Amino acid sequence: MAFDPDTLSPNDFAAAAAAAIAASAHGDLSHAARRLADDGLLGILAIEEIGGLGLPESFAMPVLSAAGAARSTFPLLETIFAARLLQGRLPDAATALVAGEALVSVAWSGEGSVGSDDDGVRLDGVVGRASHADKAAFILLATDDGGAAVVSTGSAGVDIRPASGIDPDRPAFELHLADVRVSTENIVSAEEWQAFRLACLQGWAALILGASEACLAMAEEHANTRRQFGKALSANQALRHILARQKLVLENMRAALASCFEAPSSSLQMRSRAAFLAAVEGGVFIIEKSIQIHGGMGFTWDMPLHRYLRWVRDIQAQADADHVLLDLADDFIAQVA
Amino acid sequence: MTLAAPLRQPRDTAPEELSGAALRSHARSWLDSNLPAHFRTDRLSPEKPSIDETIAWEAAMHRAGLVGITWPKAYGGFGRSLREHLVISQEIGRTAMPESLNSIGKELAGPIIQAVGTEEQKLTYLPAILEMREIWCQGFSEPEAGSDLAALRTRAERDGNVWRINGQKIWTSGAHNSQRCLLLARTGTVEDRHRGLCLFAVPMDLPGIRVNTIRSIDGKDSFCEVFFDNVEVDEKDALGLPDEGWNAAIRVLGIERATNRMHRAWRFDSEIAHLVSACKSDPRLSALLDDGYYRRRIGASVGDAEVLKSYVETVVEALVSGESIGSRGSLAKLHWSEAHQRFAALAIELLSKASLPHGDAVKAAIARFETIYLHSRAETIFAGTSEIQLGIIADRILQLPKGK
Ligand SMILES: Cc1cc2nc3c(=O)[nH]c(=O)nc-3n(C[C@H](O)[C@H](O)[C@H](O)COP(=O)(O)OP(=O)(O)OC[C@H]3O[C@@H](n4cnc5c(N)ncnc54)[C@H](O)[C@@H]3O)c2cc1C
Numbered sequence: 001m002a003f004d005p006d007t008l009s010p011n012d013f014a015a016a017a018a019a020a021i022a023a024s025a026h027g028d029l030s031h032a033a034r035r036l037a038d039d040g041l042l043g044i045l046a047i048e049e050i051g052g053l054g055l056p057e058s059f060a061m062p063v064l065s066a067a068g069a070a071r072s073t074f075p076l077l078e079t080i081f082a083a084r085l086l087q088g089r090l091p092d093a094a095t096a097l098v099a100g101e102a103l104v105s106v107a108w109s110g111e112g113s114v115g116s117d118d119d120g121v122r123l124d125g126v127v128g129r130a131s132h133a134d135k136a137a138f139i140l141l142a143t144d145d146g147g148a149a150v151v152s153t154g155s156a157g158v159d160i161r162p163a164s165g166i167d168p169d170r171p172a173f174e175l176h177l178a179d180v181r182v183s184t185e186n187i188v189s190a191e192e193w194q195a196f197r198l199a200c201l202q203g204w205a206a207l208i209l210g211a212s213e214a215c216l217a218m219a220e221e222h223a224n225t226r227r228q229f230g231k232a233l234s235a236n237q238a239l240r241h242i243l244a245r246q247k248l249v250l251e252n253m254r255a256a257l258a259s260c261f262e263a264p265s266s267s268l269q270m271r272s273r274a275a276f277l278a279a280v281e282g283g284v285f286i287i288e289k290s291i292q293i294h295g296g297m298g299f300t301w302d303m304p305l306h307r308y309l310r311w312v313r314d315i316q317a318q319a320d321a322d323h324v325l326l327d328l329a330d331d332f333i334a335q336v337a
Numbered sequence: 338m339t340l341a342a343p344l345r346q347p348r349d350t351a352p353e354e355l356s357g358a359a360l361r362s363h364a365r366s367w368l369d370s371n372l373p374a375h376f377r378t379d380r381l382s383p384e385k386p387s388i389d390e391t392i393a394w395e396a397a398m399h400r401a402g403l404v405g406i407t408w409p410k411a412y413g414g415f416g417r418s419l420r421e422h423l424v425i426s427q428e429i430g431r432t433a434m435p436e437s438l439n440s441i442g443k444e445l446a447g448p449i450i451q452a453v454g455t456e457e458q459k460l461t462y463l464p465a466i467l468e469m470r471e472i473w474c475q476g477f478s479e480p481e482a483g484s485d486l487a488a489l490r491t492r493a494e495r496d497g498n499v500w501r502i503n504g505q506k507i508w509t510s511g512a513h514n515s516q517r518c519l520l521l522a523r524t525g526t527v528e529d530r531h532r533g534l535c536l537f538a539v540p541m542d543l544p545g546i547r548v549n550t551i552r553s554i555d556g557k558d559s560f561c562e563v564f565f566d567n568v569e570v571d572e573k574d575a576l577g578l579p580d581e582g583w584n585a586a587i588r589v590l591g592i593e594r595a596t597n598r599m600h601r602a603w604r605f606d607s608e609i610a611h612l613v614s615a616c617k618s619d620p621r622l623s624a625l626l627d628d629g630y631y632r633r634r635i636g637a638s639v640g641d642a643e644v645l646k647s648y649v650e651t652v653v654e655a656l657v658s659g660e661s662i663g664s665r666g667s668l669a670k671l672h673w674s675e676a677h678q679r680f681a682a683l684a685i686e687l688l689s690k691a692s693l694p695h696g697d698a699v700k701a702a703i704a705r706f707e708t709i710y711l712h713s714r715a716e717t718i719f720a721g722t723s724e725i726q727l728g729i730i731a732d733r734i735l736q737l738p739k740g741k
Contacts, residue, residue, distance in 0.1 A: 224738055234737040237728075243737060244730035251668045252644045259647030262654065274643030277636075326629065329636030333626055336613040 013055070014062030017041055018070075021063070025070040029103060029135055032074040037100025041076070046083040050095040057199065058261040061206040068210025071307055073169045075132055077203040078106045082140055085196050089185045090150060093138055102137035105130045105173070108318035112177050114143040114187075121187060123149055123180040129318050133160050133173035141175065146190035155180050167314040169307055201272045201324065204315050205257045205279035211308045212253070212279075212286040216246050218305065219290035222297070233293070242289055249282035273328040280321045283312040360421055364428035367401045372434055379433035379611050381701040388514055391438045396469040403429065404443065405467040408451070413464035423599060423653050430603025433611065433705075438514065442466035442473035444597035446519045449536065453577040453585040462517070462538060474515040476506040476539070476563060483508075484725050486521075487530040491565060493522035493537065499569040500537065502545075505562065508719075512548045512561035515541050520565075524579045534583040536576040543568050555711040594666025594720075595652045602645040605677060608709065609638050612684045615702035621692040622699070634683050641676035645669065664733045671726040674716035681710040 020039040024032035036042050044060050046052025053059075060080055067076045079097050082104045086094040096102035107127035115122050127141045139151045139158075151158060157180040165172030188196070220243060223234035233239050256275035263271045287309045291298035298305055355363050375382040376394065386394070398404050399413075406422040408414020437443060443466060450462050465471040482489035491504025502522055512518065518539040525533035541548070545568035550558035577585060613635065616622035625631045648669040655662050684706035691699045717723040731737050 220735060220737070231740075232738060234731075235739060240731035240737055241724070241727040243735055244727040247730050247735055248668055248671055248727075251665070252648075252672055255647040255651045256644045258651050259643075262650060270639070271643055271647070274640040275647075277640045278644050322633070325633050325636040325640070327636075328639055329632040332609065332639045333613050333632070333635065336610045336617065 010059045010062050013059050014066050017063045018066045021066045021072055021076075022070050024074060025067075025072040029074055029132065030100075032072075033079075033100035033103060035100075036074065036076070037098065042079050042100055043083055043098035045080055046087050046094060046098050050083070050087050050091055051098040052083065052087070056261075057202065060203065061257065061261075064203050064206035065210030065213070068207035068212075069214040071169065071211070071214075071304060071311070075103065075105060075170075077200060077207060078104050078131075078140075081196055081199050081203060082106070082138075085140075085188065085192065086150065089188075093150070096137070103132060103135050104138045104140060105133040105136035107133070107139055107141040107175055109320070111142045111144045112149060112180075114145055114147075114149065119181060121149075121182050121184060123151065123177045123182060126174060126176050128163055128172070128174045129165075129314075130160075130173045130175060131165075131167075131170040131314075133175065134162070134171070139175060140188075142193065143187075146193070148188040148193040148196070149182055150186040150188070151175075151177070151180055151182060155182070157181070165314060166317075167307075167310040169311065170314065172314075198269060198272050201276035201319065202257065202260050204319055205253060205272075205275045208279040208283040208312055208315065209250070209253050209257060211312060212250055212283045215287045215290040215305055215308050216243075216250055218303075219243065219246065219286075219293045222294050226295075239293060242293065246286045246289055249278070249285055253279045253282045270328065270331060273324050273331075276319065277321065277325055277328065280312065280316050280319070284309070284316070287312060356421060357424070361424050361428060364403055364425050365431075367403065368428060368432045368434070371397065371401070372432060376435060377433050378435060378705055379701060381697055381704065386435065388438070391435070392469045392472075395437060395439060399467045399469070405447075405463075408447065408463065408467070412451075412459050413467040419596065419653050419656055422596075423649065426599035426649075427603045430600035430605075431607050433607060438511065439466060439469060439472045440598070441475045441510070441515075441519065442471065442517075445475060446473045446517070446538070448589050448597075449519070449586045450538070450576065452589045453536075453581065457573070458538070458576070465516075471516040472511065472514055473517045473519055474509050474512040474541075474561075474563075476509050476512075476518045476520040478508045479505060480507050484722055487534075488527060489521060489523060489534075490527055491520070491522040493524050493535050493570075495524070496569070498572050500535075500572065500575060502537070502539070502565040502568040502570055505564050507562045508551075508560045509548075509563050510560045510719075512541070512563050513550050513558070517541060518563070519576075520570075521583065531583075533579050535579040536583055536586055537570050538574045538576055539568070539570050540574070543570065545569075554714060555708055591662075591664060591666065595662050595669060596656070596666075599649050599653075601673060602642065602649045605645060605673070605680070606639075606642045608684075608706075609635065609642060609680065611702060612687065612706065615698045616687065618696055618698035619691045621690055622687065625687060625690060631683075631687060638676070638680040638683060641672070641680070645673050645676065648672065664729050667721070667726045667729045667734070670720060671723055671730070674713075674723065677709075677716055678713045681706060681713040685710045 020035055020041060024035040040053050041063060043052030044055050044063060048054050064077060083094045083097040097104055107130035109129040110127035112123040112125045112127055130139055133139055136153055139153060140148055142148050153160060157178045159176040161174045163172045163174045223239055223243060224232055226233050256278045260271045260275050287305060291305050294303060297303055375384050376386050402415055403425050405414035406417045406425055407419060410416045447463060447466050450459055477486060479489050479491060493500045493502050518541055520537040520539045522535055523533050524535055545566040547564040549562050551560050551562060553559045616626050652662055652665060688703050688706060
């Protein structure tokens with residue numbers, strides 16, 4: 001596929017991407033990777049030299065929203081942003097990610113302790129919340145110097161253990177690192193790691209936006225078709241107002257996310273954090289209320305609402321949403337004389 | 338008081354050639370250097386701005402190109418783009434100053450007149466609004482017609498060249514200081530509901546109009562009841578024919594609800610900054626800024642303000658690119674009013690923990706935020722209550738079926 005960002009809009013791109021995402025949403029990850037790679041979706045943001053499309057970030061958002069709506073279990077956010085992060089320092093790894101030949105996982109919690117000796121850089125410690133780490137070729141993890149490191153899962157000293165997690169669709173793992181050796185190319189600076197995490201905040205907001213939109217559509221459909229007391233549920237004002245509040249927070253998150261790409265760079269960090277927080281809080285609200293509107297049906301395993309909820313709660317923990325909130329406050333407080 | 342010199346000069350700073358960053362810096366420096374000290378809502382002052390001073394100030398803002406930004410030049414406006422309106426609104430929002438005395442004229446009557454008025458009406462009413470020669474009030478609500486506006490009873494009967502008005506309005510903000518009323522009355526019976534409604538630009542000094550102020554919870558005489566007893570309104574003051582004016586007004590208001598008072602997103606932001614700055618001036622309060630509980634609540638308000646700014650900016654971009662924005666104004670109004678109430682409650686709670694004796698910065702903040710807190714109770718009531726906004730979202734945005 002050849003894409004020209006001047007003639008193609010992010011939404012047109014997403015429409016083209018939606019079919020590929022739907023087809024690859026569930027099941028075998030390596031199959032999904034190849035399908036998504038064939039459609040160019042894994043390298044949306046990566047440079048052309050490594051097989052990417054080199055599109056601006058705004059193009060990734062509707063694609064991630066489509067993945068959110070489809071409950072895609074493929075680590076699309078991690079792959080898209082990691083391919084861009086690694087393209088300069090580890091081009092072979094980034095090329096493999098874009099081509100769908102390797103999977104990446106990010107250990108979102110904990111830090112590896114980094115040290116160096118005559119043999120180079122060494123990593124120790126335990127990090128967690130790494131989804132699909134058992135299938136990944138590389139793990140990206142934070143280090144205690146504020147940066148991050150890329151570790152090959154096959155390296156000596158890397159022990160990947162299943163961990164408990166709320167989201168069975170994206171199984172979580174812990175990584176136990178004991179004297180793991182990496183080369184200097186595998187080390188990501190603090191600045192790059194911060195930029196990566198900031199971009200991920202936007203990406204998560206996009207995933208949650210898609211997921212929430214899908215849940216609200218289910219709630220609306222149910223409220224309009226299920227009848228009690230001789231009329232549709234949605235004819236009751238109490239439910240109309242809940243649905244309207246769900247719509248309000250959905251549009252809050254949409255506006256907040258869209259504005260990240262219009263905002264001047266000086267306010268990008270604040271906007272990205274605000275967009276993420278609006279998405280997490282709004283997403284949880286929309287999905288929990290959607291379960292309520294479905295009554296007993298909403299409590300069943302077969303209704304996918306709980307899967308969306310688990311996913312959003314998992315993202316909330318991965319991103320450490322509470323910390324994002326405190327960061328937002330601290331930045332604001334620091335700015336004021 | 339003496340107003341700063343530039344205020345007395347006619348259109349001294351016609352900044353037509355300015356745009357973007359230059360327009361922003363013009364607006365900022367003009368506001369900073371001209372806003373009289375006792376107008377600043379973030380400082381303590383023994384005197385409050387009088388009505389005459391406020392009129393002079395707002396007229397000066399117009400001469401400086403900060404009001405009537407998108408209105409056509411023929412009617413006293415500046416013919417600028419909506420994006421430029423946004424830039425100026427941001428600067429007005431960042432400045433701690435009182436809300437306009439004539440916001441009904443500028444935000445409601447003006448756009449309606451531009452949509453449905455005759456050329457003569459536009460030439461008569463619009464410059465008078467911008468120059469603050471005529472302050473407008475809004476005569477819609479009645480004792481029996483609040484949320485259910487279509488139940489209004491005030492009657493307008495044709496009598497030769499005049500319309501004869503009989504009835505009562507209530508909650509009419511600022512009626513006692515107004516020269517004109519944007520009056521909604523019916524030509525038929527109450528059973529006609531939305532049919533036969535007619536809009537008028539009624540001069541408030543006509544015989545038969547009586548205004549009583551009503552004290553509101555913030556201790557101010559902010560709104561009034563207005564009685565119309567056989568008031569004869571000239572036909573030239575009818576805005577459109579029966580039905581026509583009202584239907585057009587509904588269309589205009591749909592857009593206006595999203596674009597009017599754009600400055601309040603940035604005002605919200607600057608209020609949070611004011612609260613934080615007052616806290617930093619006080620030993621106990623600055624310690625609370627390190628407390629996770631208050632930091633989280635401040636963070637939540639900052640997030641709310643960012644969302645509101647995003648709304649405003651995305652609506653402006655949508656309108657600029659010709660998109661229809663439907664009822665999106667209801668979303669922004671609902672979000673703003675509820676978020677602002679949460680923030681106001683946080684502000685008074687935090688400030689109540691200040692060290693004793695209070696320093697000037699804390700005193701000024703307490704005075705401002707207690708007023709804001711009380712006033713914010715009205716924000717979920719006026720311009721369509723929260724319940725009514727939720728109804729609009731359910732009916733028009735989600736289009737949920739109402740029937741059985
Ligand atoms: C400070 C202030 C300034 C104002 N200025 C003006 C002005 O300048 N001009 C003017 O014309 N009006 C003005 N108003 C009036 C304002 O528009 C009305 O107060 C508002 O429309 C609500 O009407 P009401 O007071 O009659 O309340 P009601 O309509 O009686 O509502 C009372 C309560 O019932 C709820 N409610 C009503 N109907 C429903 C429903 N169908 N479903 C669920 N809940 C419902 C409302 O949400 C509210 O909580 C002002 C009001 C205030 C507070």
